[in-house]
Amino acid sequence: MTDRAATEAWEPSSLELERRLARKRASRRSVLIALVSTVVFAAVAGWAVLSSPGWEDVQQAFFNPEVAKDAFPKILEGLWLNIRVLFFATIAVAVVATLLAVMRSLRGPVWFPLRALATGYTDLFRGLPVLIVLYLVGFGIPALNPENRISVAVLGTIGITLCYSAYVAEVLRAGMEAVHPSQRIAARSLGLSHAKTLRLVVIPQALRKVVPALMNDFVSMQKDVGLISVLGAVDAVRAAQIATASTYNFTPYVVAGLLFVAMSFPMIRLTDHVSARMAAREQQGGTV
Amino acid sequence: MSVLELHDVHKLFGDNHVLKGVDLTIDEHEVVVVIGASGSGKSTLMRTINLIERVDDGRILLSGDDITDPAVDVDKVRARIGVVFQHFNLFPHMRVIDNVTLAARKVHGTDPAVARDRAIGLLEKFGLGEKVRDYPDRLSGGQQQRVAIVRAIMTDPELLLLDEITSALDPMLVGEVLDLVRDLKAQGSTMLMATHEMSFARSVADRIVFMHGGRPLEIGPPEQIFGDPQQPETREFLARVTHR
Numbered sequence: 001m002t003d004r005a006a007t008e009a010w011e012p013s014s015l016e017l018e019r020r021l022a023r024k025r026a027s028r029r030s031v032l033i034a035l036v037s038t039v040v041f042a043a044v045a046g047w048a049v050l051s052s053p054g055w056e057d058v059q060q061a062f063f064n065p066e067v068a069k070d071a072f073p074k075i076l077e078g079l080w081l082n083i084r085v086l087f088f089a090t091i092a093v094a095v096v097a098t099l100l101a102v103m104r105s106l107r108g109p110v111w112f113p114l115r116a117l118a119t120g121y122t123d124l125f126r127g128l129p130v131l132i133v134l135y136l137v138g139f140g141i142p143a144l145n146p147e148n149r150i151s152v153a154v155l156g157t158i159g160i161t162l163c164y165s166a167y168v169a170e171v172l173r174a175g176m177e178a179v180h181p182s183q184r185i186a187a188r189s190l191g192l193s194h195a196k197t198l199r200l201v202v203i204p205q206a207l208r209k210v211v212p213a214l215m216n217d218f219v220s221m222q223k224d225v226g227l228i229s230v231l232g233a234v235d236a237v238r239a240a241q242i243a244t245a246s247t248y249n250f251t252p253y254v255v256a257g258l259l260f261v262a263m264s265f266p267m268i269r270l271t272d273h274v275s276a277r278m279a280a281r282e283q284q285g286g287t288v
Numbered sequence: 289m290s291v292l293e294l295h296d297v298h299k300l301f302g303d304n305h306v307l308k309g310v311d312l313t314i315d316e317h318e319v320v321v322v323i324g325a326s327g328s329g330k331s332t333l334m335r336t337i338n339l340i341e342r343v344d345d346g347r348i349l350l351s352g353d354d355i356t357d358p359a360v361d362v363d364k365v366r367a368r369i370g371v372v373f374q375h376f377n378l379f380p381h382m383r384v385i386d387n388v389t390l391a392a393r394k395v396h397g398t399d400p401a402v403a404r405d406r407a408i409g410l411l412e413k414f415g416l417g418e419k420v421r422d423y424p425d426r427l428s429g430g431q432q433q434r435v436a437i438v439r440a441i442m443t444d445p446e447l448l449l450l451d452e453i454t455s456a457l458d459p460m461l462v463g464e465v466l467d468l469v470r471d472l473k474a475q476g477s478t479m480l481m482a483t484h485e486m487s488f489a490r491s492v493a494d495r496i497v498f499m500h501g502g503r504p505l506e507i508g509p510p511e512q513i514f515g516d517p518q519q520p521e522t523r524e525f526l527a528r529v530t531h532r
């Protein structure tokens with residue numbers, strides 16, 4: 001292979017080495033500028049907060065380490081409930097939303113009732129505030145059958161699933177519609193049925209298109225599972241509320257908030273990473 | 289002075305050494321046509337000149353200015369070069385007139401009315417006067433590519449890069465685009481063009497560059513390259529593409 005030999009023989013010229021050095025210098029300069037501006041910004045923001053007249057009281061009421069330490073175990077225990085709810089709700093949302101999206105994409109007059117049902121469902125549950133759905137499910141379903149008590153965590157999971165299925169279904173449907181019609185035509189021309197076309201050709205491509213949007217919905221759901229506290233489930237938010245009620249101090253809320261942020265942080269970073277990678281793939285090199 | 293000078297230009301994608309030291313000079317009013325097999329580095333060469341790809345070694349001069357200097361403002365450089373793509377790349381949400389005048393209005397700061405008059409003049413000259421208010425999806429491929437060429441020459445670029453501009457067109461529509469390129473040559477535009485249209489290359493080029501393995505293996509006037517190629521690789525390539 002003469003090509004390989006040429007590559008091995010090639011060494012960057014002094015011109016190129018000089019250029020690389022210049023680029024390195026320029027990037028070092030921009031890092032330095034970023035560093036300085038960040039420090040200045042943090043100093044100004046910190047000074048503005050710390051020098052405000054009520055800071056000492058706020059520190060006592062919101063950032064009390066003693067209270068935080070006492071409340072932490074209970075809140076963490078509550079967060080475990082949130083995580084379990086999130087786990088089951090995610091699975092349920094994936095199944096229900098896919099069904100809804102497929103129902104909405106069915107063609108032909110026979111399927112009108114299913115199509116209408118799916119459309120009505122997504123219209124309704126995207127419009128309803130999550131809190132109202134939780135109240136209706138949490139207090140409505142038990143009232144139907146007062147004999148059997150269903151755990152509030154289960155009811156909360158159902159409520160969250162109802163809401164998020166509607167959103168995720170619309171994201172999936174948008175993705176399916178974004179797959180170029182020629183792909184459908186090609187699949188149908190091979191003799192694949194509508195269902196097989198969806199399953200083998202359209203949905204795999206659609207999913208790839210909507211991964212960032214889906215991950216964003218997941219991040220949103222991660223914090224909305226905290227709303228099940230309104231039903232009385234002792235999750236992280238509820239645990240913080242209980243601790244606050246007994247200490248007259250708001251620090252537990254701050255602790256719970258930080259825990260939720262910590263929980264969503266990996267997913268947020270992963271979403272950024274995936275989006276960037278997909279953008280890079282579409283760009284196919286090039287530095288525009 | 290030469291419009292474009294390439295000195296020992298290298299480009300690597302990972303271990304793949306795509307350009308292995310390209311030297312090339314294009315003088316004012318000269319039309320240089322690059323031919324070669326897929327993967328020979330034609331497109332990469334075009335992209336390095338437009339600064340879409342950063343060279344890994346060597347120097348590119350545009351009218352004497354080193355455009356591979358890290359301190360150079362790439363947007364300013366690109367504003368001096370016109371590019372026409374294989375797939376037209378017109379903006380689908382803009383009318384023909386807005387596509388054509390975009391750079392003049394937003395990059396060069398030309399008065400919109402002036403830009404508009406000039407654009408309409410150019411479009412009429414190239415038989416697109418009827419299409420001024422249309423959106424690109426109402427146009428045939430040949431019309432779209434002609435609009436794309438008008439967009440590229442609208443701001444009087446020092447150099448025009450044409451990257452396989454007829455490869456995505458119906459054979460029926462290739463002629464109208466190539467006729468436009470002939471008109472541009474007659475007006476004295478400086479062009480670097482990659483193409484698979486050998487007969488066109490032969491008739492329009494002042495010089496032909498045969499790319500092989502990331503290098504210009506043979507450079508010369510069309511009569512020499514097509515009539516009496518010196519390198520066996522050139523002969524083999526031409527035999528394949530012209531079915532002789």
